[in-house]
Amino acid sequence: MPDTLDPHIRFGSNSGQPATRRDGVAKVTGTATFAADNTPEGLLYAVFAPAAIARGRVTSLDTAAAEAHPGVTHVLTPQNRPPLQGDPSDKPTMFSFRFEALQDDTVRYAEQPIALVVGETLEAATEGARLLSPHYETEKPRVGIDDAEPYGFEADAFGKPANTVHGDPDAGHGSAATSLDVTYETAPQYHNAMETHAVVATWDGDHLTLDMPSQALSMSCAGFAHYFGIPAENVTVRSPYLGGGFGSKAIPTGPYVLAILAARMTGRPVKMMLTRQQMFGPVGHRGQTRQRLRLGADADGKLTVIDHEGISATSTFDTFIEPAANASQGIYAAGALRSTHRAVALDVGTPGPMRAPGEASGSAALECAMDEMAEALGMDPLDFRLKNYAETEPGTGKPYSSKALRECYAQGAERFGWAKRPLQPGQMRDEHGHLVGWGMGTAFFPCPMFMADARAALRADGTALFETSAADMGQGAWTSLAQIAADSLGLPLDKVEFRAGHSGLPDGGVAGGSGHTATAGNALHTAGGDVVRQLGEIAAADPASSLHGAGNASFVARDGRLYIDGDDSRSDAFADILSRLGNAEIAGSGSASRDPDMAKQYAMNAHGAVFAEVRIDPDLCQMRVTRLVGAFAAGRIINPRLAESQLFGGMIWGISFALHEEARHDPRRGHIVNSDLAGYHVPVNADVHGLEVISVHEDDPHVNALGIKGVGEIGITGTVGAIGNAIWHASGKRIRRFPIRVEDLIRE
Amino acid sequence: MSPSISLTLNGAKRDVALDDPRVTLLDLLRERLALPGTKKGCDRGQCGACTVLVNGRRVNSCLTLAATLDGAEITTIEGLAAGDDLHPVQAAFIENDAFQCGYCTPGQIMSAVGLIAEDRAGEDLERIREGMSGNICRCAAYHGITLAVRQATRGSAGIKKDDAA
Ligand code: FES
Ligand code: FES
Numbered sequence: 077m078p079d080t081l082d083p084h085i086r087f088g089s090n091s092g093q094p095a096t097r098r099d100g101v102a103k104v105t106g107t108a109t110f111a112a113d114n115t116p117e118g119l120l121y122a123v124f125a126p127a128a129i130a131r132g133r134v135t136s137l138d139t140a141a142a143e144a145h146p147g148v149t150h151v152l153t154p155q156n157r158p159p160l161q162g163d164p165s166d167k168p169t170m171f172s173f174r175f176e177a178l179q180d181d182t183v184r185y186a187e188q189p190i191a192l193v194v195g196e197t198l199e200a201a202t203e204g205a206r207l208l209s210p211h212y213e214t215e216k217p218r219v220g221i222d223d224a225e226p227y228g229f230e231a232d233a234f235g236k237p238a239n240t241v242h243g244d245p246d247a248g249h250g251s252a253a254t255s256l257d258v259t260y261e262t263a264p265q266y267h268n269a270m271e272t273h274a275v276v277a278t279w280d281g282d283h284l285t286l287d288m289p290s291q292a293l294s295m296s297c298a299g300f301a302h303y304f305g306i307p308a309e310n311v312t313v314r315s316p317y318l319g320g321g322f323g324s325k326a327i328p329t330g331p332y333v334l335a336i337l338a339a340r341m342t343g344r345p346v347k348m349m350l351t352r353q354q355m356f357g358p359v360g361h362r363g364q365t366r367q368r369l370r371l372g373a374d375a376d377g378k379l380t381v382i383d384h385e386g387i388s389a390t391s392t393f394d395t396f397i398e399p400a401a402n403a404s405q406g407i408y409a410a411g412a413l414r415s416t417h418r419a420v421a422l423d424v425g426t427p428g429p430m431r432a433p434g435e436a437s438g439s440a441a442l443e444c445a446m447d448e449m450a451e452a453l454g455m456d457p458l459d460f461r462l463k464n465y466a467e468t469e470p471g472t473g474k475p476y477s478s479k480a481l482r483e484c485y486a487q488g489a490e491r492f493g494w495a496k497r498p499l500q501p502g503q504m505r506d507e508h509g510h511l512v513g514w515g516m517g518t519a520f521f522p523c524p525m526f527m528a529d530a531r532a533a534l535r536a537d538g539t540a541l542f543e544t545s546a547a548d549m550g551q552g553a554w555t556s557l558a559q560i561a562a563d564s565l566g567l568p569l570d571k572v573e574f575r576a577g578h579s580g581l582p583d584g585g586v587a588g589g590s591g592h593t594a595t596a597g598n599a600l601h602t603a604g605g606d607v608v609r610q611l612g613e614i615a616a617a618d619p620a621s622s623l624h625g626a627g628n629a630s631f632v633a634r635d636g637r638l639y640i641d642g643d644d645s646r647s648d649a650f651a652d653i654l655s656r657l658g659n660a661e662i663a664g665s666g667s668a669s670r671d672p673d674m675a676k677q678y679a680m681n682a683h684g685a686v687f688a689e690v691r692i693d694p695d696l697c698q699m700r701v702t703r704l705v706g707a708f709a710a711g712r713i714i715n716p717r718l719a720e721s722q723l724f725g726g727m728i729w730g731i732s733f734a735l736h737e738e739a740r741h742d743p744r745r746g747h748i749v750n751s752d753l754a755g756y757h758v759p760v761n762a763d764v765h766g767l768e769v770i771s772v773h774e775d776d777p778h779v780n781a782l783g784i785k786g787v788g789e790i791g792i793t794g795t796v797g798a799i800g801n802a803i804w805h806a807s808g809k810r811i812r813r814f815p816i817r818v819e820d821l822i823r824e
Numbered sequence: 825m826s827p828s829i830s831l832t833l834n835g836a837k838r839d840v841a842l843d844d845p846r847v848t849l850l851d852l853l854r855e856r857l858a859l860p861g862t863k864k865g866c867d868r869g870q871c872g873a874c875t876v877l878v879n880g881r882r883v884n885s886c887l888t889l890a891a892t893l894d895g896a897e898i899t900t901i902e903g904l905a906a907g908d909d910l911h912p913v914q915a916a917f918i919e920n921d922a923f924q925c926g927y928c929t930p931g932q933i934m935s936a937v938g939l940i941a942e943d944r945a946g947e948d949l950e951r952i953r954e955g956m957s958g959n960i961c962r963c964a965a966y967h968g969i970t971l972a973v974r975q976a977t978r979g980s981a982g983i984k985k986d987d988a989a
Pocket of ligand 2: 924926928962
């Protein structure tokens with residue numbers, strides 16, 4: 077792979093290699109310890125009773141029956157719940173939501189905790205919770221997007237996206253030769269990581285240890301410390317492995333707080349693991365959306381305007397607005413752009429970030445609308461996108477830090493065979509008489525960075541220790557971050573010990589926004605660089621070193637030796653430098669965040685193109701995605717094996733969004749009727765065929781020192797639209813509601 | 825008067841006193857016998873995370889009452905490797921990156937071992953996909969899982985020895 081990046085980051089021989097996972101053996105032998113795998117001495121089990129209705133009040137709980145059940149030790153209700161030191165409505169950290177922790181008897185959504193039962197065994201606590209037999213005073217639940225009036229809101233950093241206007245949208249509509257006005261809907265979706273939320277809480281005086289999956293370890297400490305009135309440094313979060321996160325495991329939630337409270341109250345460790353059904357309420361979801369897209373194009377097929385209005389559902393007691401309409405900013409070179417957001421407040425748990433929040437829902441609607449516009453113009457959908465290719469960021473005119481989208485289109489189309497696609501729908505059949513359709517979509521995802529710190533230590537035995545509280549929820553942090561760390565010291569991977577997943581380590585930031593490898597990786601890279609700098613100073617000042625007197629020259633580390641940059645004739649071994657020093661080790665530190673100057677100058681995004689083939693049984697209307705080709709350009713790829721897995725995973729989430737996932741509410745009680753893995757469909761192995769990922773090379777000297785953009789979320793964008801468009805191409809039917817169901821095709 | 829059962833668990837005979845007749849095999853392993861490698865994903869027989877082998881057959885341990893297993897032979901993920909040598913399915917999972925978070929993985933692997941023993945799929949990718957569809961992977965590592973099962977099938981059938989690639 078050619079590498080034109082700055083030489084100071086070229087030395088690596090680990091980055092770019094498809095190393096297998098360093099935690100692989102632990103994960104295939106069952107020895108990787110997930111939160112609920114911990115069973116400390118004296119453990120109690122906590123189970124919360126969930127509300128069966130979405131709106132109203134709990135009027136009675138049979139606490140006597142629960143308490144009388146053998147093995148039950150405590151029953152907590154709003155009547156006897158010990159006080160918290162921080163209010164559940166407080167927002168101690170950037171990612172905080174108001175939560176339900178038995179502060180009153182109001183029911184605000186189904187599956188809300190309404191009581192907590194603690195017992196000596198899981199069986200006792202579970203049965204105790206069942207025996208509570210709650211009665212309710214119910215009010216008519218508002219669970220559909222039409223059940224409440226949309227409202228505008230003031231923009232705020234997290235969860236309240238700003239409205240954005242570039243150019244003159246009204247003029248764009250006025251000057252359009254062809255206009256499109258369509259409305260798309262997306263369903264409420266629940267993260268449903270295979271590991272449900274779980275915690276083992278242990279108090280030691282006023283110190284709290286939490287074994288729990290966390291995408292943001294330091295922030296979790298600060299959050300929980302607030303609610304329990306202790307300093308953040310008294311909280312330890314151990315999260316070596318997360319059984320999936322997808323955005324749902326970054327924030328303190330009510331169930332967690334109740335389990336911790338139970339541990340404090342009983343003086344014993346308490347384990348709580350949510351049931352699958354309890355995942356459909358108190359731990360976030362992707363809110364449903366309704367999106368109106370009005371597009372205008374001139375006679376040439378150039379977009380005069382993209383006008384994207386989104387309505388997103390939130391809860392009645394907190395605000396997280398799926399920023400769907402933002403997906404239209406920054407992607408196509410339209411004459412004018414407008415994104416507006418409104419909310420409806422429903423009797424549901426508060427939504428939160430779920431894999432590609434905003435981009436997933438927004439891209440689904442936008443890419444289908446683009447397809448509809450291409451149809452109206454009589455253009456090939458790929459040609460239409462190329463016609464409106466943005467050379468600079470639309471609206472702002474900023475250059476892109478890098479953008480190999482043209483190559484993604486070309487390579488993806490070539491591999492897929494797009495050129496053979498008939499323009500008209502309903503033209504292709506397979507050997508079984510099934511309708512065949514081809515569709516495409518543009519993939520797009522910003523590449524944010526958070527803040528992270530890291531520590532590095534080069535030891536006298538030639539090995540190194542790197543530390544940061546990074547979180548591995550499956551993306552491969554244990555491996556790819558270690559590869560970056562090894563490169564920063566020019567060491568082979570097996571010489572590096574990497575510690576992560578523990579809040580006592582330097583703050584590894586947040587595993588989210590596809591920014592974790594970039595952020596924690598650059599922090600590790602900087603920490604290693606700090607060690608190299610110190611080694612250089614020591615060697616340059618040491619008459620016994622062949623680098624003596626090298627003064628201001630910069631040094632590079634390679635194969636366990638220090639070289640003068642650009643002069644391979646002079647070098648000194650790490651081991652020799654350290655042994656002459658009589659020093660056990662040299663420690664360095666580093667941190668990373670987005671360079672504000674670069675952010676001002678450049679638009680930074682990852683890009684891609686996804687091509688889908690679907691086959692539809694003309695009698696049963698059963699739909700199958702039979703091929704899915706995604707070409708992605710996302711800056712430097714640290715580990716192609718793991719990056720491919722992330723992209724596959726994202727694309728399969730796209731299949732899921734397009735054809736499977738939907739939480740359906742009962743209109744009378746308001747609860748979700750399919751709150752389990754039998755009724756809430758996600759793809760299984762037999763749903764996944766013909767997947768291909770093409771990694772398009774991209775050097776990005778601006779996005780961060782390592783040129784990393786991130787691949788965790790982009791796969792879902794583009795894919796949903798590509799599948800929807802392929803269904804139209806096969807059947808001639810435009811279904812403007814996701815997931816697309818068999819009955820939609822039959823009914824149309 | 826707790827009933828007790830005797831099991832052959834990962835090759836070792838064990839007498840297990842049951843403190844509660846409601847205990848499932850899954851909760852017995854995880855909460856009582858210090859074998860938490862088997863995972864709980866739904867507790868309803870809907871996800872396959874809890875798959876173990878009972879008398880050589882793959883079963884959902886969350887749906888199996890421990891009290892019904894007197895005399896049974898049980899293999900869990902912890903009992904698959906022979907010392908330091910990984911089982912071929914375990915090795916193939918690593919090589920094909922057949923997991924991300926690793927939470928569904930013990931169940932996937934036990935299911936794959938069961939499927940290969942059932943000899944129903946052979947190396948046919950479609951049949952492997954079908955045979956592995958009782959195991960949900962939310963990370964969606966299906967591409968790697970399918971390839972890993974095929975590779976392990978080849979290995980165990982001795983069809984192809986140089987399958988390391
Ligand atoms: S936990 Fe047993 S099938 Fe899901
Ligand atoms: S690897 Fe995460 S659920 Fe399968």
